[in-house]
Amino acid sequence: MRPMYQYGAADVRYGQSIQLGGNCPLDLSGTASYAIGFWLRPRAPAYDGKLLESGSSWSLGLHGLKLTFCLPGMSPHQVSEIELRPDEWQYVLINFESTGTRAGNYTVYVDGTTLIEGSQSNITGSTSPFVLGTSCDAQFYNVAFWSTARSGDALKPVWDVPQPDPTLAACYSFSDGSSTDVSGHNLGQASLEHGAQVVMLAPSLRLVNGAVQPSPRDNLTMSADGGPFSVQAWFHLDAPSPFQSETHTLFACLDSVSNKGFTLGMQWDGTGYNVHTTGYVADGSWRGWGHTSQLPPGEWHHLAATYDGSALTLYLDGEVSLNIPGVVQPTLSQPVWLFGAQPKSNVAGGAAYDFQGHVQAAGLWSRALSASEVQQYMSRDPSDVDGCVAYYAWNGTVLGNQVTGYPALFQNTVTPSIVVTPPSASTPPPGSDTTTQQLAKADPPLPSAQMLFAEPVAFPDQKLLTQDQAQNVLASLEPLLATLPESTLERMRSLSRDNLYQGLARVGGPGGAPVGAFTGQVEGNHFVYYHHTARGKVEAGRMELSVNTECVGWIVSVAATGFSMLLAAFGVGFAGAKLISPIQKAVTESTVLLNTVKSVAESSVVDADSIIRIIKAFYTAGTLGKIFGAVLTGSWFTIAANCAMLLLQVAALWATGGAYVAIVMLQLVANFALFLYVLDHKPAGC
Template structure:
């Protein structure tokens, strides 16, 4: 199935990487350290990766901290990490002689902390993950060289072995071994730290999925051969649920005749169940295998016209001789059974997850069942539908048609211990000294739970600030009553916090991604504490002042939205996607231009965001950005999946949440809109 391993560390737990330091930390040698990090919120102040008590990369709230022996005080970033999102952290130390050099700590290729040291104090303690943090890690790599600029972007997969790769603890396969080729000792776990397997999947909770009617899947419901398969994970049942859990069903829209395949709870576990409804009556077959709830299994069935062969986890488990009826108007469902006499026309009894569901118009062999447990079958002969549900690509990968998500089925992730390599047991007799971060750091703040005062240094006049707040009220109309006050308060507080940040060295709040037209190109800048950093550019096919301004408004808006949903630091990857969507969509530019040509007020900003929202541009950009293998998609989007799908399925309620978070940098968009050229009337 589509999953990856990650080291899971809670507060008080830790992981020692090998039995000795893989790199020289004296300052007399260059080195690099990179790892993928998923910090949980709320974030604890403490260490993410440390060597001894004074060398560490840590967290102060959600701000990154860096301490290298020889620093006068620990360094703290001005840009916050995103909670519950995978981000790539890289520290590069460039030696400039004995015990001295420069350092750069970046996230997804954007510098967060930079500086130089002249009195580095050596340390050779073991490297440890965690013990005062709550996070997940993957691909923790050490190089005995300063990586050049071109190699500092996120490493989606395990780094390629080389003489400079000193160690790499990937955890991606569920193991704790060094996979660098240097054969260093394995990681050891203390206090309950473990490796977990993370599997993106489709969450079904009294919901279902219907393949697009445009796919016309009658070919697998005409009484002829077909095959179906998927990975599934069922929740523990409650006493209020029916015993049956349908994974696949194909029933006639008018008569309800057809068949369904799933599992049935018998009080101690799940058993396989095949059911059929025909004009001659109903029938059912099954066996007793007692599958425990909360575990992943693979189910496949083939039908040759007279016999069902059912496979569990790749092994032939059940044979049923029967003849399925020919269906004149078939309805395929995953996670539900079509029943024309039931309200909603479906029994949504499955509570669990599905992944990698596939349909064929032929019988697949036992070898193919095993092959396609871990391979994409969409290019195989006779495959008419394949839904990976392990990424933002929710559509049928054979036809490109999206399924119908019934009753708000949504993508999610499942975290389980590795099935093949159970996590090492924690060592209860290992005592660790919990070292508190320096008291010299200022208190960390993300979203304030208390009311924030109006900022005296606001770059916007009070009337514009009030207009922004007033323009938010219509967006709240679709939000449930209990959430209105909370979102209203969050919107106002975040707006005040954003305005209080003032301007950074580049004239924009630190952390914002914005750009401007330079000649015949639109140049993207990520505004850091050290000033604006160019992170990409796109050529403009029509170079006029008005078109350039509209492109600036559109690009800045999309970058702000990407920041909100977890990709704000990945502007370099966004440039090509933004170029395609913005540069080729005349209709989108027209809508953005019309929305932005009004008075510079809160309502103008809301209109611009709504234009992007209605156009579905965020989904197009993100979908174009997230190309590559399933590992890279999973690492980037495990939690982003739910948010993007929510953007297009829950309507205004989700837009209200997006705007409530967006306003912390909304002054950036207003600053771009206010620069409207005089010829854009």
């Protein structure tokens, strides 16, 4: 069977080769322009080799992981300064623009950016067919030839088969597992020589003694609430070993305490795999059901189950495998959903990891699917369909629930991987038209940063960094760049700038964060994570902050009020100490008191004014601290009270004698009242 996400590619090892047609589709004499583009997935080599060649003097090759390019008459060949990435898909484009007879300019792009460029004259043409491989280890996809040079957006990587174009001279896609020319010009079948082959690649999730648990934030209740539901996925089981359980659970929804619930998977009988499920019937007893299928290991198959409230129907590869009436799904108090394992309260770790293989395109529904819908969603993304509550493609960089954006929890050895199968083991799903079916392919590769840019990237319109701040970031890289060879220094400097600007444009620009990105922000006393999906920003998780700003504000308010009260008392005490003798006779008359204070202050030989002003400065700092604490706690009453006392303190800065004492005593009384108020309004949890 053909899984939902799969595509073909030419696989060439050292000593193998693939000849593309019986003749050369392009004029390589230098008098005509042309372009050649293809996707390349190089393996880490241990030798120099050729990726694509025509005759003995036109070639694109590898020196380690650096690209090499050679035209007839060129000596020596050109070598890129930057290496390719091993075991990752990259788009290579050779662009030749003729400038006259037997002369022209050449550029070799990788992922839309320049790696090799130059000019050549006295070119001698080649009419030999193009050959992939002969001395390299790599995979190729969508090898296309154009009879004109590419420009503008045509320089950018395109994952799909090239659109029909009068200039498209030939294209060997390999995407459907065949080796024919799909350009419409019928250049001829590609010849697979010395063991070269076309293989089918299926990106998926590798489960070996591991499991996947949907995010608790998805709150998946189907199969746990007793109502209708559906589950489905593509799976690829390994051959069993004596150390594994005979049961291989694809889906499980069980109560974490009672172990009641529902499981669906395959069971090994010594010869092949058979469909197996467990659940409950009307009398409340736990039952298991199976259907002999005798599926051999190492193949892709599709398994689905639908429950309408009274009957459970199992589908294998889109066809009804087993219909079980009288099923009663119990309501689970503590449900746990797992892919690739069964929740087990009596097992160390809480789960029995019994699935050994690969899974992709797993979907969960809150309703029962019809037979036609089961077949339809074997080859179609259902994440935007009513009733689909979770969908995990597991075919690219996005590994979470594509309905909600919440990331799944990976347990033990769960990793993204690729299953390689021959085309003969990849038949289409039942009911599909093989002549018109569009093969579902994996997401195109998305490199995190480009290696070079054809055009300088302008500073973007965004709010994340100013241009001066961006320049400071780039300046911090200069010590590292200074260690590079002079030949690459300026290119790496521009590369750093362009990648920074492109990143700012994607993350901080008007378009927001790219699909698949995670961002976060502080909201109250939580730090909230957001996952950016095609449907927009969705919350992916939150973390409670250990610092309670309201509690911190209360502590600041108490400390600042106490400090201000202490300073006010000290200020009154200082003035009183200077006036004890003169004011003994006038303690009961405020007017006399103020006059005495004034005369003493004016006649004092001690620099009391300086000391008083220092005290007032400290006191003002305490009042400002109280305002800061009030702002943190959100108490507008204390903010207003402290602002009023701060105004009084400002007035005291110009006051002397009795006016000073009167103001400070007023502040002392007010601070004492405010201190009691703040203590009485302690925040909860502080």
